Amino acid sequence: MSGSRHLAWLLLAGLLALLATGVRAEAVGTLGAMGSDTLAGLMLRWGEELTERHPGIRLQLQASGSASAPPALTAGTVRLGPMSRPMRKAERAAFVARHGYPPVEIEVARDALTVVVHRHHPLEALDRETLDAIFSRTRRCGAQQAITRWEQLGLDELTGRIELHGRNLTSGTYGLFRQRALCGGEYRHTLNEHPGSAAVVAAVGETRSAIGYAGLNHLTASVKALALVDAEGGLHRPDPEAVRRGDYPLSRSLYLYLNLPPGEPLPGPERAFLDLVLSPAGQASVTALGFVALPEATLVSQRRRLGLAPLPHD
């Protein structure tokens, strides 16, 4: 008899302890997110760390491309939208028309597009006009002549047609490269379009006559990332420091869009998530996955804007 009473007390104590931890975590719930597949790995990693810190919160992610984030945010099916590019005017306008206020834009990491060639390729650097002359048929950046063969670059060791590799039409990477590297022109028809950056890197890594572009975090030992020469003749390698400073010409920011009415404080789960993302620990995950972490000044200013506690200094 007394055994069962003991058991009941134990159960009650356990329940109370559970409740207490729940109260201490202050936030319980599910965070829905939909958007970029570039950010998918990073979001999942943050989600795991979040659940480790706050066992009551779970992140539910659907990574179907940046273009799927704005409609989902506008319809209200999710409150977080990871995107590998800034929201377009029309997408923002649709959100404002529905909710009456703009979404909150949070920069969460930096990334860069790299121009890659085979690891034994003689080329080390390219300037903008040459890059454009290789990839585009419009040559809007000002090159005089189209470049379709390696001989045209004055390479003795390598001859033959240049094989182009890139991403598919609707991907953010395709659009960004077109806008920044081709001065908004049109790609050549001979571009091999791959469904992922990893496939581009794999294809370039097996062919000496190939050139392609891919996100920084997809680089492998089979390819070499080329340095880019700017108009003043400065050489920019795609290393983390140059990307963080924004010196490397094909740098980009990765964003998280949040549906939050102005003047309202962040709800518990979102607060916990952003507190993690904009912390040294969250930015360490960024580095671990091959992206570039934000400068501390950006972290501090964004935390202030969101009303998060200042960064702990140790």
Added chain:
Amino acid sequence: MNLPSEAPPSRTRWRHRRDRLATGLIAAGGIGVILAVLAIGVFLVVEVVPALAGGGLAVERLHATLTPLAWGTLKAAFWALLFALPLALGAAMHSALFMSPRLRTRLKPALELMEALPGVVIGFVAGLVLAPWVERHLAVAALLLVTLPLGALLAGALWRWLPVALRRCLPLAWAGLWLVPWLVLLGWGAVALAPPLEGLLFGGDLRAWLDAELGLHYAARNALIVGLAMGFAVLPSVYALAEEALAGVPSGLTEGAQALGATRWQALWRVVLPAAAPGLLAAVMIGAGRAVGETLIVLLASGNTALMSLSPLEGMRSLAASIAIELPEAAPGSPDYHLLLLAALALFAFTFLVNTLAELVRTRLRHRYHRLGGAP
């Protein structure tokens, strides 16, 4: 003991009811499937037609986007069929009419197993293993492509000149087995001979020679690779249908022809093939339908270059692969999205028509065999 006549009447009634229920369920399932297929068509039409009529899609843009895709689809299907049809139809003729029944019962399931291979796997192997290998060993691959079909034909010619005693050791009914060591030998010879030949004829680099002399550009992911891989995928279904049509020709017809003095070859060409022609046509159409709709092989092995070139050494981009790559990221309601749905509608209409036609032809053939007294 359990004969129906001995069963109590209530049980018979129960069985009747069960039968009727099962028939009803099956019919409902069938109608459901038909409705689902129609609903797909209706959905596509409803999504596409307003955009077309409302001027949401500019005609020149439609033209510029869809023409290379349609071209790429047909090009991929053409090379796949070029590779698969001779092999599949030849294999079907051989196994239906000449092959020993013992070998046939073993080989047929093996070929049917080939059909179960998912397209992703074939495309993966073609894009990530075959394409780089062929690129590195272009001369070997080219020589193999020439040697193996010619070698098989040569084996047939040589066989006719063999002494009778030897011919008895290598019966035609077992050609499927003894051709294997012969082709392996030829293949090995090609692999060994290709590098010196390449050095002698093409200055050591066939790719550079093609580029310099003929102006032909060799892309690593090209129509030949896609044709080989997709031919491999299409082959089993074409073979199975053609075999069924040929084996189903009433044996009375062949026997009659041979009794009148026709050789086996004559009986095949003059009697069996004309009788089974609609079935073979249906097999080819099913193969073409599959080749046009096949997605992942083209996506992984073709490079997805929107080119309009005739060259088998350059890539292409197909309708199905474009839909698979682009649709997940196209914003619903955008022109891109409507364009992709239009491509889907074209694809749907094509495969629907081809498959329906093939099925009609097959049904008619079955009736014909039935009239001629063959197996139903």
